[in-house]
Amino acid sequence: MISEAKGxxxxxxxxxxxxxxxxxxESCPDCYGTGRLPGGGTATEWRIRDVERAHRGTGRESEAxxxxxxxxxxxxxxxxxxxxxxxxxxxxxxxxxxxxxxAANEVLGLYEPEG
Numbered sequence: 001m002i003s004e005a006k007g008x009x010x011x012x013x014x015x016x017x018x019x020x021x022x023x024x025x026e027s028c029p030d031c032y033g034t035g036r037l038p039g040g041g042t043a044t045e046w047r048i049r050d051v052e053r054a055h056r057g058t059g060r061e062s063e064a065x066x067x068x069x070x071x072x073x074x075x076x077x078x079x080x081x082x083x084x085x086x087x088x089x090x091x092x093x094x095x096x097x098x099x100x101x102x103a104a105n106e107v108l109g110l111y112e113p114e115g
Contacts, residue, residue: 008037009035009036009037010031010034010036010037012030013028013030013031013035015035015036016028017034018033032046048070048073052067052070055067055070075106075107079103079106083100083103083104086099086103087100
């Protein structure tokens with residue numbers, strides 16, 4: 001699990017960028033050797049990719065379900081990003097409400113989109 005101190009330093013490697021393993025020193029798996037964790041959802045995307053990589057091509061019974069969940073998580077994050085962007089570019093409140101409704105429906109699938 002990614003650990004972060006208030007100053008942004010990686011708590012896994014204590015900001016050094018390296019962790020000690022049985023094979024010797026290696027780049028920290030949480031900060032990829034930088035000593036600091038990235039912001040803006042990058043760390044989350046890294047973890048999503050780790051989960052995807054760990055399950056893709058394994059032949060496990062759960063492979064398809066995990067990959068589907070990864071896909072759904074990415075779709076949800078993309079929709080939320082669009083919602084935030086729409087709120088930043090607010091024009092008319094009525095138009096914003098309509099756009100937010102459609103963006104949320106894309107993920108939730110509550111009704112068929114018109115047109």
